[in-house]
Amino acid sequence: MIPSDHFVRVYNEMFKMLEEKGHGELQAYWMSVARQQEGVLGPFIEKDGLKGMFDYWDRIRIEENCDAKLTVTDEYFEFLMLKCPSLSKAMDNDAGAFPYYCDHCAAWVKPVVEKFGYHNGYDIVSRTEPVCNSRIYRDKAKAEAYQAKAKLPAHPYD
Amino acid sequence: MRYRETGEVHRDFHLSTNNMIHFTLERYGKDFLRELMRRTAQDVYKDIYMHLKAGDWSELLEHWKYFHEREGGKACYTYTETADALVFHVLDCPAARHLENKGVAVTDEFRLPDILMNEAWSEGTPFQITTEVLGPAEYRQTVTRRKAT
Numbered sequence: 001m002i003p004s005d006h007f008v009r010v011y012n013e014m015f016k017m018l019e020e021k022g023h024g025e026l027q028a029y030w031m032s033v034a035r036q037q038e039g040v041l042g043p044f045i046e047k048d049g050l051k052g053m054f055d056y057w058d059r060i061r062i063e064e065n066c067d068a069k070l071t072v073t074d075e076y077f078e079f080l081m082l083k084c085p086s087l088s089k090a091m092d093n094d095a096g097a098f099p100y101y102c103d104h105c106a107a108w109v110k111p112v113v114e115k116f117g118y119h120n121g122y123d124i125v126s127r128t129e130p131v132c133n134s135r136i137y138r139d140k141a142k143a144e145a146y147q148a149k150a151k152l153p154a155h156p157y158d
Numbered sequence: 159m160r161y162r163e164t165g166e167v168h169r170d171f172h173l174s175t176n177n178m179i180h181f182t183l184e185r186y187g188k189d190f191l192r193e194l195m196r197r198t199a200q201d202v203y204k205d206i207y208m209h210l211k212a213g214d215w216s217e218l219l220e221h222w223k224y225f226h227e228r229e230g231g232k233a234c235y236t237y238t239e240t241a242d243a244l245v246f247h248v249l250d251c252p253a254a255r256h257l258e259n260k261g262v263a264v265t266d267e268f269r270l271p272d273i274l275m276n277e278a279w280s281e282g283t284p285f286q287i288t289t290e291v292l293g294p295a296e297y298r299q300t301v302t303r304r305k306a307t
Contacts, residue, residue: 010175033174
């Protein structure tokens, strides 16, 4: 059994191998993750919109042992990651971290929320520090304005 | 043990593992998954592999015990250890059980990472590690010393 605790280190190796085949192969995998995650996150969004996102990611915050601050308003859902357990494990790893490890997160979140009419602005902040910021808006212009101010904006499919 | 996580467990990562298996097999075939599991067994779990190369299975046994117990409790496995063999019998795999609880079929391919990782852990070590799949959530891993030729 690959322990739940260690999936991200296998994921990290998967990213390296796919990037060796070509960036398009890595992007194709991210899209398959998005399709899988649509079945997990989707019902929360369908049920409660932005509040549903809060509920989904609050469970993630607990189960994945994240140090994070979550906020929901009438306009957006915000996720401020203060210490990401996923990048932390990819880095605390005898095989070493994939340099673009962080990009996978926006790569699956953006397609899923867009399917439900929402838009994600994503600031990776740093690929070597386990912090990031993200807001999901109903209003596309506001999401784009949020991302325009990002220190390291996520563009996983560019 | 090199990695010893504590705290909560996000079991939905087993769904992600299942997706990864099917994506790789459908798009690239078994050799790609074999190489992924080789890198995992020998590079990510370098500490376990180096102990095996040195003729010591104790790190592997501790890893198996710790993470099966963490996700499925002590009752999910048994093991026997002699001078020549270690048999680790998973009676109720927590990963397979989670898939079933989520309504996801446990296919034959779901056990393939274990088979391939055990093959990779055997490479260049004094041990042969075999995996017997006994049911959707039951399997037995046996570590034996290779006979000197």
